[in-house]
Amino acid sequence: MDGHGLVERLRRVVGDRWLLLDEHDLRTYESDGLLQYQQVPRLAVLPGTGDEVRECVAACAAAGVPWVARGAGSGLSGGALPIKDGVLIVLSRLNRILEVDLDNGRICVEPGVTNAAVSAAVAPDFFYPPDPSSQIVCTIGGNVAENSGGAHCFKYGFTTNYVTGLEVVLADGEQVTIGGKALDTPGYDLLGAFVGSEGTLGVATKIWLRVVPVPEATRTLVAFFDSTRQAGEAVSAIVQAGIVPGAIEMMDATTIRATEEMAHAGYPVGRGAALLVELDGAEAECDAQFAQVTAICAEQGSDDVRVSRDEAERQLFWKTRKAAFPAMGRISPNYFVQDGVVPRTTLPDVLVRIDELAAEYGLVVANVFHAGDGNLHPLVCFDAAVEGQAARAEELAGRILDVCLEAGGSITGEHGVGVDKRKHMGKMFAEADLAAFQRLRCAFDPDGQANPGKVMPTPRLCGEVPGVYRQHPLEAAGLAERF
Amino acid sequence: MGPTSIEEAASAVAELSKQGARVRPAGAGSRAEWGGADADGTVTVHTGGLDRIVAHNPGDFTAIVQAGVPLAALQRQLAREGQWLALDPPDLGGTVGGLVATADSGPARHRYGGVRDLVIGITVVLSDGSVARSGGTVIKNVAGYDLGKLFAGSYGTLGLVAQVALRLHPLPAGTATLVATTGDPATLAAAVRAMSRHPLEAQALDVAWRAGEGRLLVRFGGVTAAARAGDATKLLSDVSGSPAASRGFDVDVVLDDEAIWAAQRAAQRGPAVVKVSALPTDLPAVLAAAGDATVVSRAALGVSWLSFPEGTDLAGRVTAARTALAPHPTVVLDGARLVAEPWPAPDPGVGALMRRVKERFDPTGTFRPGSYVGGI
Ligand SMILES: Cc1cc2nc3c(=O)[nH]c(=O)nc-3n(C[C@H](O)[C@H](O)[C@@H](O)COP(=O)(O)OP(=O)(O)OC[C@H]3O[C@@H](n4cnc5c(N)ncnc54)[C@H](O)[C@@H]3O)c2cc1C
Ligand SMILES: Cc1cc2nc3c(=O)[nH]c(=O)nc-3n(C[C@H](O)[C@H](O)[C@H](O)COP(=O)(O)OP(=O)(O)OC[C@H]3O[C@@H](n4cnc5c(N)ncnc54)[C@H](O)[C@@H]3O)c2cc1C
Numbered sequence: 001m002d003g004h005g006l007v008e009r010l011r012r013v014v015g016d017r018w019l020l021l022d023e024h025d026l027r028t029y030e031s032d033g034l035l036q037y038q039q040v041p042r043l044a045v046l047p048g049t050g051d052e053v054r055e056c057v058a059a060c061a062a063a064g065v066p067w068v069a070r071g072a073g074s075g076l077s078g079g080a081l082p083i084k085d086g087v088l089i090v091l092s093r094l095n096r097i098l099e100v101d102l103d104n105g106r107i108c109v110e111p112g113v114t115n116a117a118v119s120a121a122v123a124p125d126f127f128y129p130p131d132p133s134s135q136i137v138c139t140i141g142g143n144v145a146e147n148s149g150g151a152h153c154f155k156y157g158f159t160t161n162y163v164t165g166l167e168v169v170l171a172d173g174e175q176v177t178i179g180g181k182a183l184d185t186p187g188y189d190l191l192g193a194f195v196g197s198e199g200t201l202g203v204a205t206k207i208w209l210r211v212v213p214v215p216e217a218t219r220t221l222v223a224f225f226d227s228t229r230q231a232g233e234a235v236s237a238i239v240q241a242g243i244v245p246g247a248i249e250m251m252d253a254t255t256i257r258a259t260e261e262m263a264h265a266g267y268p269v270g271r272g273a274a275l276l277v278e279l280d281g282a283e284a285e286c287d288a289q290f291a292q293v294t295a296i297c298a299e300q301g302s303d304d305v306r307v308s309r310d311e312a313e314r315q316l317f318w319k320t321r322k323a324a325f326p327a328m329g330r331i332s333p334n335y336f337v338q339d340g341v342v343p344r345t346t347l348p349d350v351l352v353r354i355d356e357l358a359a360e361y362g363l364v365v366a367n368v369f370h371a372g373d374g375n376l377h378p379l380v381c382f383d384a385a386v387e388g389q390a391a392r393a394e395e396l397a398g399r400i401l402d403v404c405l406e407a408g409g410s411i412t413g414e415h416g417v418g419v420d421k422r423k424h425m426g427k428m429f430a431e432a433d434l435a436a437f438q439r440l441r442c443a444f445d446p447d448g449q450a451n452p453g454k455v456m457p458t459p460r461l462c463g464e465v466p467g468v469y470r471q472h473p474l475e476a477a478g479l480a481e482r483f
Numbered sequence: 484m485g486p487t488s489i490e491e492a493a494s495a496v497a498e499l500s501k502q503g504a505r506v507r508p509a510g511a512g513s514r515a516e517w518g519g520a521d522a523d524g525t526v527t528v529h530t531g532g533l534d535r536i537v538a539h540n541p542g543d544f545t546a547i548v549q550a551g552v553p554l555a556a557l558q559r560q561l562a563r564e565g566q567w568l569a570l571d572p573p574d575l576g577g578t579v580g581g582l583v584a585t586a587d588s589g590p591a592r593h594r595y596g597g598v599r600d601l602v603i604g605i606t607v608v609l610s611d612g613s614v615a616r617s618g619g620t621v622i623k624n625v626a627g628y629d630l631g632k633l634f635a636g637s638y639g640t641l642g643l644v645a646q647v648a649l650r651l652h653p654l655p656a657g658t659a660t661l662v663a664t665t666g667d668p669a670t671l672a673a674a675v676r677a678m679s680r681h682p683l684e685a686q687a688l689d690v691a692w693r694a695g696e697g698r699l700l701v702r703f704g705g706v707t708a709a710a711r712a713g714d715a716t717k718l719l720s721d722v723s724g725s726p727a728a729s730r731g732f733d734v735d736v737v738l739d740d741e742a743i744w745a746a747q748r749a750a751q752r753g754p755a756v757v758k759v760s761a762l763p764t765d766l767p768a769v770l771a772a773a774g775d776a777t778v779v780s781r782a783a784l785g786v787s788w789l790s791f792p793e794g795t796d797l798a799g800r801v802t803a804a805r806t807a808l809a810p811h812p813t814v815v816l817d818g819a820r821l822v823a824e825p826w827p828a829p830d831p832g833v834g835a836l837m838r839r840v841k842e843r844f845d846p847t848g849t850f851r852p853g854s855y856v857g858g859i
Contacts, residue, residue: 103676104762104785125680147625154622160629161600176832184597184760184786186814187829187856188641188837189586192599192632196625213682236542242565242653281684284707341621345542373623374543410624417626428626429616436607436615437628439843443836455627 006063010045010087013055018046018093029088032073032080033134037419041068041082046090050110050167050175050205053089057203058173060087066449069203071112071142074134076337077418079146079198079454089203091141097121098206106164106181108208111141115148118209126211129156132414133322144204147196149414151247151321154372155280156212158414160195165208168194168201171445181208193440198416199451201444215280218246219290220314223297224271224304228252228367229348231273234300235371236345238277241296243289245372246280249321252351254366255379258327263320268304275302275371276321324368325379332364332381334390338397340404341413344374353403354378361396363389375413376404402427417455425457438462487532489549489606489614489645496643497612499526500849506610507851508643510551510578516819517585518638518826519854530580533645536560544651545603545620550580550644561651569595569652573748580644586636589748590687590702592781595652598635604648605631607641610849620648633840640855641844655686655704659712660740663699663719664733671697672766673722674732679763679783681718683711689747690787692770692778699782700747702740712736751779753790755801755818761785761811772807774800788816797821826856 011019020026021043030038042065047053060067067087070080082088094110100121101107107122115135118128131150132138138148144166149158165179179191194201225231231250238245251259251274260267267274277293279286290307297305308314328335342350351367354376358365364381378400382393401411401424411417411424425434434456442462444450453459484499486492499506505525509515512527530551537547541564548557554574561567570582571589583605586598595601604618607630617630634644665671671690678688678701687702703711716734737743757776761769762785769787770778775794780787791800798821805813805822812827819825829837834857841859853859 102680103764105679105783106762147629149623157596157600158623160632161596170836174832176836177830178833178836182760182762182785182811184586184758186760186812186827187833188840189599189632189636190833190836190840192629192635193840196629213680215684216682239544240542242656244653282682282705282707282711284710285684285705288706341619341623343540343543343545343621345540370623374621375623408619409621410619410626412626413621413623414625421626425627428619432613432615433617433627435613436609436617436630436844440628440630440633440840443839443843 006059006065007043009059010043010056013052013059014045014047018048020044020046029070029073029082029090032075032078034076034078034418034420037078037081039082039084041088042085044088044090046093048093050094050169053091053094053203053205054169054173054175056087056089057169057171061171061173061449066452068451069141069145069199071139071145072114072137074138075142075146075418076339076415077412077420079416079418079451081419083452091139091203094205102126104181105211106208107211108181108206109140111144111204111207112139114139115143118211122211125214127214128162128209128211130159130162140207140209141204144195144207145197145199146414146416151249151370153370154248155244155246160192162210163191163195163207164210166191166194166204167206168204170202171447171450175205179208198418198455200441200455202450215246217283217286218278218280218314219286220276220278220308220317221294221297222306222317223275223277223302224268225273225275225300225302227272228351230301231275232347232351232371234275234297234302235347237296237300238293239344239372241292243279243293245277245293247276247278248370248372249276250274250367250369250371251321251324252367254331254364255324255368258331258366259320259323261330262327263316263323265316265320267320271304276317321368328366328379328381332383334382334384336380336393336397338376338378338380338400339412339415340376340378340401340409342374342376342404342407342409344371346407347371347374350376350403350407354400357396357399357403361392363393363396365396373413374409398424419454422455422457425455484526485529485532489533489608492528492533492643492645493608493612493614495528496608496610496849500610500847504849505852506849508580508584508639510581511553511576517816519819521851521854525851528643530578530643533580537646539564541566545622545648546651547620547646547648548579549646550578550583552579553577554579554582562654565654566651567654568601568649570598570601571748573752579647583635583644583647584637584639589751590689590744590781593685593687593689593783599632601650602631602635602647603650605634605644606646607634608643608645610642610845610847614645618648622650638851638855640841640851640859642850655708656706657708658686658702658704658740659708660703660737660743661701661712661715662735662737662743663716664696666696668697668767668770670722670732671699672764674699674719675763675766675782677718677722678715683715687744688781688783690766690778690780690782691747691750692773692780697770700743702744709736709738747779750777750790751788752817753777754793755791755797755821756816757789757801757804758814758816759787759789759808759811761787765811769808772804774804776800776804791818829857
């Protein structure tokens with residue numbers, strides 16, 4: 001790579017201080033939030049402005065060297081995993097809030113601004129709804145790349161519903177502005193195509209977002225049930241009544257036990273499921289619907305419905321929910337977080353199926369998830385010290401995805417495909433579907449320099465002629481259907 | 484040509500592109516001229532035979548629908564379960580495929596988003612006859628690229644939309660609309676600002692402007708709709724710090740509000756309609772540019788439609804309005820034939836990128852070549 005003077009060119013762009021060549025410094029970046037994959041990059045640059053990003057990408061393009069953009073590195077699918085002989089472009093220095101325009105409900109930020117900082121910048125009257133649990137550290141650039149969501153997605157939508165404009169550096173070093181501050185820029189919705197593209201279509205260097213007024217009222221309850229089936233049916237009944245809660249989160253028995261040990265919220269250890277329901281919106285409507293939700297939980301078999309009496313208690317409910325991942329460390333030395341989605345009505349059956357699989361593998365699977373949109377996060381527990389257990393756990397995690405697909409769902413609801421789920425893409429999509437994805441990829445990055453090796457199951461070249469559709473074995477077996 | 488299955492549509496398109504034909508996918512043909520005319524000899528592939536509602540899953544609030552299903556027929560079917568596809572463009576027989584291809588929208592856009600926000604999966608036929616799918620049937624899903632967004636608003640230039648999976652919503656329990664009338668554009672804009680900075684959770688927030696008189700229309704849904712519409716009138720006094728009436732607002736809360744919204748939707752069409760993408764604070768400038776046009780504005784979103792009445796020099800009036808609205812991008816929908824170029828010129832960098840997308844998806848230039856933004 002030095003043959004083209006790349007290192008010198010990058011040094012001229014960012015200066016010595018922000019060019020990392022030393023193995024020791026580079027170790028910081030060897031993985032993202034998914035620790036199973038590690039790779040030290042050849043070098044890392046930390047540009048300080050969008051123009052510097054453009055120059056860095058142009059330098060890589062001239063040298064024919066692939067690169068990976070990195071935000072906070074909190075991704076859970078290995079999306080920011082470096083390439084051995086590639087450049088890592090770290091965006092943490094692009095952390096300025098460029099404009100706040102509340103009359104138009106907009107904020108313009110650089111990609112390295114954290115998700116939480118966006119809401120803070122428009123508080124107290126406005127907020128930015130997509131709220132991944134990692135919001136204190138994850139960056140807006142990473143959110144755009146992953147189309148991140150959070151507990152509030154069911155009602156408020158995802159990152160893609162809030163991005164109105166992007167300044168993007170394409171793999172050839174061109175800088176373009178897609179969309180803008182206003183909605184409906186005429187032409188193809190390249191914005192919609194870019195959001196969720198996992199860093200494979202370019203680097204976002206400036207981002208315009210919609211923000212919305214903070215709801216007038218919030219009402220929160222936790223209801224306990226004997227089984228996840230009962231709780232799942234309560235979720236369906238609530239939604240069927242025409243109520244769209246701000247959040248509906250479910251925890252199973254294992255999770256209740258683990259979180260109670262840590263958060264001490266007084267949750268009844270031994271119960272089969274806890275359902276956290278939060279309504280928000282106009283005060284009057286919120287109150288009317290909250291009474292309905294409380295009644296529905298009782299009808300569906302909950303004899304223990306706890307309504308938060310004040311903000312402190314509401315925070316405790318949420319703290320308990322958010323403690324679920326860290327708490328699992330107390331009952332198991334290691335665990336994988338899976339991220340699959342199923343149609344909400346299939347939740348009760350899918351949860352039973354996951355229990356059966358866990359028994360078959362002799363492992364514990366705890367479930368805590370966004371029940372409103374059927375986004376499961378099974379925590380597959382294992383002990384890495386026991387020979388072969390990690391491999392079995394990984395296999396089980398994969399089997400759970402098969403269950404999600406059989407139920408008509410998806411292999412990822414918010415963590416992305418990255419390197420981790422490439423191998424599962426062929427189960428969800430047929431060859432012609434993948435070929436259509438490749439057409440988009442090639443339009444943006446014909447030389448495949450932006451985050452190669454992620455998302456697509458097998459490396460492809462842009463010269464290849466996409467094939468026509470052939471029936472997938474899963475379809476032939478009647479397991480999957482093209483709608 | 485009228486295929487009755489996706490496979491038939493695929494082989495028809497493959498055959499046509501092999502022969503070097505130009506193809507125009509068409510639904511009901513209700514807005515055949517939107518986006519400009521096609522070249523002579525273009526073959527129309529009608530989607531009328533793709534008329535199945537493949538699935539409606541009321542418990543999951545999703546449906547899978549073929550492109551040729553009329554929107555109205557779909558809504559009738561969904562309403563039986565108390566649900567709807569929260570898209571309410573002015574509709575007189577348009578198909579779901581045409582709706583997706585034009586990304587058209589109505590007042591419900593305020594609350595529920597547009598076509599791009601409600602399509603969760605899409606199946607398309609490309610010019611080589613391949614049938615490709617993106618997305619799925621669940622509302623939360625980030626596997627692969629979101630081609631549904633790319634095809635929403637692509638006006639049939641990338642391929643034929645054969646089938647879509649849609650996110651549905653419950654029909655609101657009841658509705659009520661706050662109507663505030665004023666002749667002063669600045670007051671109207673200030674009222675929009677006051678309303679949109681407040682967490683109203685409104686179903687719709689529109690402005691209607693005609694012949695020097697404007698109306699702010701705020702629709703509420705739910706069991707408490709009427710009370711909330713009443714409460715919202717108080718916000719109008721915030722506009723000046725004085726009671727609404729003294730600012731010249733004529734305020735009314737209408738419970739049986741269906742007719743108001745039907746009229747508002749109808750006002751979005753006409754002999755010549757210009758759509759403008761701007762910001763909420765641009766409203767006074769949009770009203771000033773309208774001349775004798777009726778303005779329909781999704782006021783909190785900043786998107787507006789100027790609908791010009793028949794009369795002398797229609798083309799001149801449309802052009803004058805577009806000039807006055809620049810640099811905001813404008814598109815001529817109805818009456819596209821009146822102007823040389825119904826689309827605005829895209830930013831050169833983005834235009835080049837769009838062309839690359841077109842070339843990759845439709846390398847044979849089969850689908851409506853030359854008829855889209857930037858001459859794509
Ligand atoms: C102010 C206003 C007034 C309107 N008035 C009417 C009206 O009176 N009647 C009415 O029906 N609609 C009307 N519409 C438009 C209508 O609501 C939508 O645009 C849409 O439903 C048209 O559907 P169609 O099937 O008629 O599309 P068509 O007119 O057949 O096609 C419109 C465009 O979509 C493309 N297209 C259509 N189907 C497909 C497909 N399956 N795949 C790819 N591309 C496709 C076509 O190539 C064309 O570019 C109006 C819209 C507005 C904003
Ligand atoms: C404890 C924990 C909880 C989490 N909870 C959630 C959750 O609730 N919901 C959720 O959706 N996710 C969640 N995540 C996952 C993760 O936080 C999100 O995917 C987040 O968006 C990643 O942001 P990041 O800045 O860390 O990106 P990184 O991990 O640095 O990068 C992620 C991807 O984005 C690309 N990228 C980064 N910046 C840019 C840019 N400017 N332009 C183009 N591409 C770019 C990278 O190349 C990579 O492919 C969680 C993670 C953790 C560790």
